[in-house]
Amino acid sequence: NAGVMQNPRHLVRRRGQEARLRCSPMKGHSHVYWYRQLPEEGLKFMVYLQKENIIDESGMPKERFSAEFPKEGPSILRIQQVVRGDSAAYFCASSPRLAGTRTDTQYFGPGTRLTVL
Amino acid sequence: AQTVTQSQPEMSVQEAETVTLSCTYDTSENNYYLFWYKQPPSRQMILVIRQEAYKQQNATENRFSVNFQKAAKSFSLKISDSQLGDTAMYFCAFMKHGGGSEKLVFGKGTKLTVNP
Numbered sequence: 001n002a003g004v005m006q007n008p009r010h011l012v013r014r015r016g017q018e019a020r021l022r023c024s025p026m027k028g029h030s031h032v033y034w035y036r037q038l039p040e041e042g043l044k045f046m047v048y049l050q051k052e053n054i055i056d057e058s059g060m061p062k063e064r065f066s067a068e069f070p071k072e073g074p075s076i077l078r079i080q081q082v083v084r085g086d087s088a089a090y091f092c093a094s095s096p097r098l099a100g101t102r103t104d105t106q107y108f109g110p111g112t113r114l115t116v117l
Numbered sequence: 118a119q120t121v122t123q124s125q126p127e128m129s130v131q132e133a134e135t136v137t138l139s140c141t142y143d144t145s146e147n148n149y150y151l152f153w154y155k156q157p158p159s160r161q162m163i164l165v166i167r168q169e170a171y172k173q174q175n176a177t178e179n180r181f182s183v184n185f186q187k188a189a190k191s192f193s194l195k196i197s198d199s200q201l202g203d204t205a206m207y208f209c210a211f212m213k214h215g216g217g218s219e220k221l222v223f224g225k226g227t228k229l230t231v232n233p
Contacts, residue, residue: 033219033220048219048220105152108154
């Protein structure tokens, strides 16, 4: 069973460009979470999605950032008009939906390291 | 809002010895989960151990065990028989149970070095 897949692993963008980060959850997992890790910091929650629904986006910056998890295909985190402060590692995690429960362990992908020049 | 505090930015231990990493948290919730994740130099986040708040028994996974003190809001990780491969950043994390949002709240991490 493949783990959570993220691509690209490394992404370099110039200021003002767009960054698209992809996440394929583990097989059977329908919940996806995105986190950002700044240098020397812990991970900070950004957004929680289920298929075709954004459940909680309380950690997303109000501008330039958006996320989706379509019915088919990976979840996408999009950052428009990137700035140097967006340089960070972006992690995706997924969890399964178990009958009778709403919460379970999140399994992380390897992350995408975004560098903005 | 929940907060997680890891008061030890760095620790070191000799191979084969035991080390304990501290974590405290602040919440008004009664139902929640606590986790320890490991982040080695590869930067992959790896689940080490989890604890349900409603369980009084401390979780164990091989050489890893926790000391969960709910009243004190403390959740320390003990690593026994430390191995070189345990060298990593260790993050303590909190997750509220239910309510629609299952986000993890992380501490800032403890950098553990295991010396030969």
